[in-house]
Amino acid sequence: MRLLNRIIYTLAFLAITASARAQLLADSLRNIVAQPQLPLEKRIDAMDRLGQVVFFNTGWKEGLQILRESLSMAAPMKDGQYRAHTYGMMAASYYITGDATTAYNCMDSAWHYIRHSRSGLMKGYVQYMKGWLQSREHQETAAIHTLQEALDILEKEPDGLKYRQAIYSELGGIYFRWYDLLNVEKYTRLSLEAANRLGILDKLISANQERGSYFINLYRSDNSQHKALDSALFYMRYSLQLARANRVRLVAPSDIPFSAIGIANIFLEHMPATAANKDSIDYYNKIALEEGRLTKQFAVEAGVYNTLANMAYGRGDYNEAIEYLYSAIATSMKDPLYDKYNLSQSYFGLAEAFEQKKDTAMAFFNYKQYMATYQELFDVEKMNKAKDLEAKYEMARKEKALLEIRLLAELRNRELIKARYLSGQKDQALLAAKYAAIVKDNALLDAKYEAEIQQKALTSANFKTAKREQELKSMGERFSYNRKLNRIYSALTIALFLAAAFLFYAFKQRSKALRQKQLLHELELDKINQAHRMSVLSAMLEGQETERTRLARDLHDGLGGLLSGVKIELSALQAPIKVSSPDTIVHKTMGHLDNAVDELRRIAKSMMPEVLLTYGLGEAIKEYCNGLRKSGVPVSCQVYNYKNDMSPGRQVTLYRIVQELVNNAIKHAGATEILVQLQQRGQRIFLVVEDDGKGFDTTQMQALKGAGLANIQSRVEMLHGTLEVTSAPGTGAAFNMECSVNQDSI
Template identity: 30%
Template sequence: MSTNSFHYSILLLLFILPLVATSQFGNTSKIDSLRNELILVKTDTSKVNILSELSLVLSKIDSVGTFQTAFEALSLSQKIKYQRGEAAALFSIGGAYMDYFDLKKADEYLDKGLSIIEQIVQKDSSRTNLKLWLRGHYFKAVNYSYKGDVQKEVEMTDKVIPIAQKLNDMDFLTNVYTNIGILNMNLGQNTDAYNSFAKSNQINKTLASPKRTIFTDLMLSQLLYSMDSIQQMSPFLNEAKTLLDVDSNALDWHLYYTLEGLYHSGLDNYDQAISSLDKAKEIVMNQQMHQEFYTLLQRYALVSEKNNDYPAAVTYMTEYINMAKEKKKPTSIFQGLYKRSQYEAAQENYKNAYTDYVMAIDIYDSLGTAETLKNIKELELKYDAAENEKKILALTIINEKKKSQTYLLIGLASALAFLLFGGYYIYNQRLRKARKKEHLHESEMNLLKQEQQNKIFSAMIEGQEKERKRLAIDLHDGLGGRLSGISLNLSKLDKDEPIKYPKQELQKVMKDLSDSLTELRSIARNMMPETLVKFGLEAALKDYCSSMTGNETKVLLQFYGNEIGIDLNQQVTMYRVIQELINNAVKHAKASEVLVQYMREGNNVDITVEDNGIGFIKEISDEATTGMGLLNLRTRVAYLKGNLDFNSELNEGTTVNVHINIDAA
């Protein structure tokens, strides 16, 4: 088995390990069910239990959701002093940190949870408590695995297996045996790995769990490939395909075709191998599985390497490197350059091999230890010596020249291979740490984005409630009062039974009705501008600017471009933003002139509202822009994924600029 193949298995299994440990096999419907239960739950303890279970199901599906639900469960448990719920929440948080390879944090939360559950089990060793005890100890075992402490992992695993067998928890046992198989396979203990996977596979069949059976079948196939037992891969691949055929959309199809490709390459059927990899590629491309496509390019290169088609291997690895550069994945670039240098060396293109290797070292300059630099310098000197030697040997006999060159190239190839192996070893040690930092950074960014989104939604809801309250006041105090007056006047006319025709009284009632209709139209226009719905944003803004122009204030609109292709909700939000800015200029800034500009160029919309009002000083601008009116304004702009900028000087007026990208909105 090549080092590249072994590295692939490590990456694959480290990705799947937490998935198996928490039994995540397509639980979208389970998530919906648990969220529905949260709505209906009546007691705090039941809510904690549901939140803890939900955090486990969300693992590897929604990392932000996992942390949020687990911390919510922890906070509520501590508040109501529910120890079992607290332990479950701590285990969920520890597992989530393991997914991001923050092993120190994972240990911190797991140890707290284990301390609590040990005390609980001593008093009450019920099945429910023991199953939670199993979960905590098993997560701790997995964390030992990630830290490379194999002895501790084995000790912890041996501790949980008897309890799982006592409880006859087959679902838990299959996960344990699967992960033990993964551990042994990564350690190169292939016989032990095979036995563990076989036990897991047997349990999966007993449980009638096809998705887990598919997984263990594929892992057994991967293991047999690494053991060069190619023929024995066939039964497991066939069984996996039979189960996959039941579900044409199953997630493991691409992995099946990838292993089928390796199987054919092991039998030297390279055309069939490429055909299988092409099927995997089609699935990966359709599903936009970018990381899997990186791996697939490596598989193509490996098959080409086994077929001694090194030019093709270089082509595939070059595509891999280019994709990694586009995605700005330095570790993948390093890996690609390292493999391509091997393929170049196999073709005796030692200059290209040397260049690729040095570029890889430059990317990971943190690996540039004194020993590595010394080896690079030695390789450089040997390369220069090889070039000089070829010039000297050109003057000698042809046979002697070939003989000397052969010895020189063999020595250079040996030195290069030694350096490449050393570089790969160092890279493999650093890869996990780099991946942990990357995942943790992504998690922090996702949490910040989620918090920002929550603030926006909260502000929008608060703004809607204030708008409803304002509407209720307008209807009650304004229109309601007018209609009450009309009713009283009509009642008085009916009661008095006037002798002559009551013309003046009826004219007053008609005027009140006319004023009421005008006010009703104004309220309706504020709720949803009819002109906008019928004729578009430009017509609605012209109508509004005209209505705001009076003896003391002039509002001028300059509209460049159009609103074609802009969603109605986006148009309404833009209208509200401009409406709010004009109102602020007229009512608060006491402006006599307001200029409104709408400019659209392609997908970019720029809105400027400029007034000659009283303005405000820079020192209070931040405080001034946190009022509810301007907070709602900022919320609407954020909804459009836009930018809002205020420029103002005291007694010099205010200019507000809004930039919106329609695609982003």
């Protein structure tokens, strides 16, 4: 809690500092716009940059308003390039805010105005912005095609390097998603080279980030490449250093938290868990958290909170972990395009923390939130992967066509080379004559060179003799020193051998003791499992005997009495003295037979309801509850999304569980209200039975568990399901049961 308060106080202080720095950059651009003699086209460019700075530092609405004012300034300009540029920036800005419809409308306006301009530079920019939007809509194949067209346009423009660098960066990002490391290396390298040539701060920072990301992915693909890990750290640290040292000049300070969290994750995932590395993780996580809050990079901020929560969970501080996870969820919800992966991990962490605190209700609630979020994330990723596969297939088809064209060009080049070879043979004869003259001149030079070599050989021989004498003296001294070292090494070797022998003996003794403990543990587990199976079997047999006793009692008391009455009435027909007329006796007998048939149907229905076999579990539970309610039992039933695709045996087992739970609530709990709820989500069935009766202490459940509860538990195990019981004395009870639709989907 104190750590969280310190972070909040630090964030408040840095928010004031960052706001002041952003204000300085914005004020500088406003002074440029206010210059009375400034040409209109430069004033429009300054307004666009001002809108971008305000959008990323002060607020989205104010930044978009400045861009709209820039559009108004550009209205008198006949050349449509200025409005096209502003509309392109607005398209990206609206998309970042989550308004994709307005973003595409702005993109259409940019295309409209660029048609009224001859500026190839701006046409390339609009084409780039179209590819930028396609990439974020997971239209990777179309995006690559559009961005390559933009490169073709911009390569002809002298000032096109700035936008070409952005396109290299965008292409690198697409291939990152495809995990095509060969193309990622190519485009991140081109992006960094272009950024170095431009010298633009924001582009240098992002290009170094991308290069670092490439190397960390290269290391993940092959952990033996330690140089790749060192390179990743170098580029990410250099990116962070550039951003923090020049914060006042940054248009988008969000580069700082992205670099910081990238470095923190490198230390967390790939470095040994030493105290120094832990300090580095804390240091860079703190930077990422502070800067993520300042720049509204909610995904970064939520990711740091999740990391801090995992570290607190590892220390066993579950309360602190819960605080961080709630902060992560609140932060994720601030983002209109929130990161579903971060959110799902936050819910999962909360479920684990509450489970450790024995708060099963909160653990179950957060686990359900995690499952819902993860299912949504899984569906999106599955759709995106399908689009990726289609995109890769389309790229492969186009590359195949390109290779065929290149093959034809290669064949033509070979024919041209052959023609040039024939022409070169004629030139070779002339060169041979010139070569003969040069050989004669070289012979004279070789003779002079040999004389110089002999003189140098004599000088070298004298030097080697003196050097040899010195080496012999040095070797004698070295030999004496080595003999002393050999004695020391021999003594150390003997000592090490004795120590190794002792350690080996201790290791064998410890291994023997551990194996004995493991054997005893396995025997104890077998004993416990056997006792559990005997308990389950006993409960099932007792439940069957109870059912048979109830069936016998119903047959004897109900059907037996009715049939005995029929027998007595029919015997009156054979009596010598007729008390009643035969028609009256037959009529009364038929009535009793009807009652006997109804009683027989009631008994059969209680054993196996016809509606269960005909219409399925949902309708059977509804009819069962309606029958109880008509007889005065306060039972309500709710069935949601049940598709009746379970096997009959599993439906009967679930029906018996409902009967047993409701019967317990009526007979033992003294309930005044009972709720039965059946729900299906996908391939999972959820059954809830709640009552407001006297309840019981769940910690004493083993002592309280009679045949009824044991029978319920055994049936849940037959379904390979889970049963969660929530109750306390005086608060009623809730039984939550979950299983799969069919046995093969478990």
